[in-house]
Amino acid sequence: MTGPYGLTVNGHRHEIADGWVGESLLFVLRERLGLPGSKNACEEGECGSCTVRLDDQLVCSCLVLAAAAADRSVTTVEGLSASHEADGLLSDVQQAFVDAGAVQCGFCTPGLLMAVDDLLNHYPDPDDLTVREAISGNLCRCTGYGRILDAVDRAASARREAQT
Amino acid sequence: MGRQHGGVTVTIARTLNAACEALAADPEALVLAGGTDLMVEINRGGRTVDDVVVIDRVPELQGWHREGDMLRLGATLTYAEMADPAFASLVPALAQAARTVGSPQIRAAGTIGGNLATASPAGDTLPVLAALDAEVEIRSHQGHRTVPLDEFVIGVKANALAPGELIAAIRVPVLDGPQEFLKVGPRNAMVISVASMALVVDRVGRTVRVGLGSVAPVPLRAIEAEVMIAARLDWAGGRSPTIHDVERFAELVADATRPIDDHRGSADYRRRSIEVLARRALIRAFGEPTP
Numbered sequence: 195m196t197g198p199y200g201l202t203v204n205g206h207r208h209e210i211a212d213g214w215v216g217e218s219l220l221f222v223l224r225e226r227l228g229l230p231g232s233k234n235a236c237e238e239g240e241c242g243s244c245t246v247r248l249d250d251q252l253v254c255s256c257l258v259l260a261a262a263a264a265d266r267s268v269t270t271v272e273g274l275s276a277s278h279e280a281d282g283l284l285s286d287v288q289q290a291f292v293d294a295g296a297v298q299c300g301f302c303t304p305g306l307l308m309a310v311d312d313l314l315n316h317y318p319d320p321d322d323l324t325v326r327e328a329i330s331g332n333l334c335r336c337t338g339y340g341r342i343l344d345a346v347d348r349a350a351s352a353r354r355e356a357q358t
Numbered sequence: 359m360g361r362q363h364g365g366v367t368v369t370i371a372r373t374l375n376a377a378c379e380a381l382a383a384d385p386e387a388l389v390l391a392g393g394t395d396l397m398v399e400i401n402r403g404g405r406t407v408d409d410v411v412v413i414d415r416v417p418e419l420q421g422w423h424r425e426g427d428m429l430r431l432g433a434t435l436t437y438a439e440m441a442d443p444a445f446a447s448l449v450p451a452l453a454q455a456a457r458t459v460g461s462p463q464i465r466a467a468g469t470i471g472g473n474l475a476t477a478s479p480a481g482d483t484l485p486v487l488a489a490l491d492a493e494v495e496i497r498s499h500q501g502h503r504t505v506p507l508d509e510f511v512i513g514v515k516a517n518a519l520a521p522g523e524l525i526a527a528i529r530v531p532v533l534d535g536p537q538e539f540l541k542v543g544p545r546n547a548m549v550i551s552v553a554s555m556a557l558v559v560d561r562v563g564r565t566v567r568v569g570l571g572s573v574a575p576v577p578l579r580a581i582e583a584e585v586m587i588a589a590r591l592d593w594a595g596g597r598s599p600t601i602h603d604v605e606r607f608a609e610l611v612a613d614a615t616r617p618i619d620d621h622r623g624s625a626d627y628r629r630r631s632i633e634v635l636a637r638r639a640l641i642r643a644f645g646e647p648t649p
């Protein structure tokens with residue numbers, strides 16, 4: 195058992211008590227904080243479906259020991275649209291995935307949304323290689339990636355337009 | 359400081375001393391850096407988790423800096439940080455190796471100290487550190503000691519750390535000369551090396567150093583090949599080596615391997631891969647061979 199320790203998730207502070215010492219951040223998000231957006235598919239860092247932002251780094255939450263992230267700030271896919279929630283809107287990247295038809299079973303989607311959001315924060319106008327590199331840690335078994343790449347293009351243009 | 363519950367303590371160390379003290383209190387505690395090796399084991403249920411000492415917030419273990427002709431790499435230096443252009447210009451082979459590791463998510467978290475402590479034959483920084491004759495700075499509550507790389511990695515996933523010790527830093531030289539890191543695996547991203555090789559040239563010392571990965575229980579050097587090619591190179595004139603020299607070099611590098619058959623590749627495939635990588639690395643470093 196560990197704790198209690200604090201985690202800030204999508205801007206909200208949580209106290210985690212009575213956790214098991216070996217549990218991952220992914221487990222805590224899904225099972226203790228009721229945030230099932232981050233998906234659990236491999237628990238070994240291969241698939242990226244559990245991707246979150248920890249402070250300013252994109253990481254696999256299945257590989258983060260939750261207790262070791264004490265007092266850090268986590269952004270999950272639930273936090274992406276937070277600023278639009280009041281209007282019932284999706285974030286630019288989420289909307290682009292819908293528009294491009296880049297979601298099939300949807301299991302990889304939350305991780306990809308986090309990866310693409312992070313990419314566009316760093317590279318507003320990424321070239322093809324940069325995009326492919328940025329999503330190389332996110333596996334999709336359904337789409338074949340064509341529509342995902344299309345969604346990245348759409349999201350990049352939308353964000354550039356919103357900023358000019 | 360440590361949070362204790364049910365007899366298990368997770369200590370998030372904020373100083374190197376605090377980390378060493380926590381390890382002195384429980385020498386069997388797990389040291390946790392980026393978690394990219396350790397958490398895979400924990401998630402699989404392959405590790406009982408007792409006390410944990412978290413070292414990713416210890417300033418003395420972070421980043422890198424230059425000390426004269428050497429670089430001091432903090433144990434928690436990440437792959438993402440090693441890919442940085444300023445770092446890459448000083449130790450290109452290490453930056454190249456870092457870029458091939460895992461995915462952006464893995465490179466943001468995984469550290470050089472974790473790679474070294476794990477001591478997997480496929481660890482991608484290991485052949486580079488072998489070629490650079492890296493030194494490992496080990497710390498404990500008692501003090502510190504420095505161990506050369508070939509005495510640090512002592513077997514498959516076995517290192518020379520005693521209970522209560524941790525890796526504080528790794529020292530590598532800044533050399534004048536080309537460097538290459540090449541690896542072979544089944545695809546382009548997220549690949550564990552089937553065979554890997556680092557080539558490091560020291561124009562001042564007139565040496566060529568070759569480190570090999572995934573072809574023996576520990577990272578290897580190809581001493582015969584190194585000596586042979588150093589003697590044949592036109593150090594003053596800069597003329598590229600002859601086809602014959604390149605072929606001989608590749609053969610000697612392949613002879614230095616001690617590969618095994620496993621699920622990732624056969625011993626023959628590994629030997630052959632290294633021969634191809636050796637030829638390619640030498641040509642990249644010195645140009646197309648002369649007849």
Ligand SMILES: Cc1cc2nc3c(=O)[nH]c(=O)nc-3n(C[C@H](O)[C@H](O)[C@H](O)COP(=O)(O)OP(=O)(O)OC[C@H]3O[C@@H](n4cnc5c(N)ncnc54)[C@H](O)[C@@H]3O)c2cc1C
Nearest residue numbers: 239391392393394395396459460469472473475481482525
């Ligand atoms: C999806 C995926 C892909 C990967 N791809 C690659 C790859 O391409 N190439 C490659 O080489 N590796 C790869 N790895 C393995 C791993 O990312 C690296 O070995 C990484 O460098 C481990 O560092 P870490 O900080 O995450 O270690 P951790 O998991 O924190 O620790 C690993 C081990 O080292 C010990 N340790 C860590 N730091 C210290 C220290 N300073 N002193 C003493 N002991 C310490 C820990 O106790 C533990 O036993 C991959 C892993 C995953 C999950």
Ligand code: FES
Nearest residue numbers: 237239242244256
């Ligand atoms: S569940 Fe974390 S990478 Fe697959």
Ligand code: FES
Nearest residue numbers: 298299334335336
């Ligand atoms: S949509 Fe099914 S895995 Fe990507």
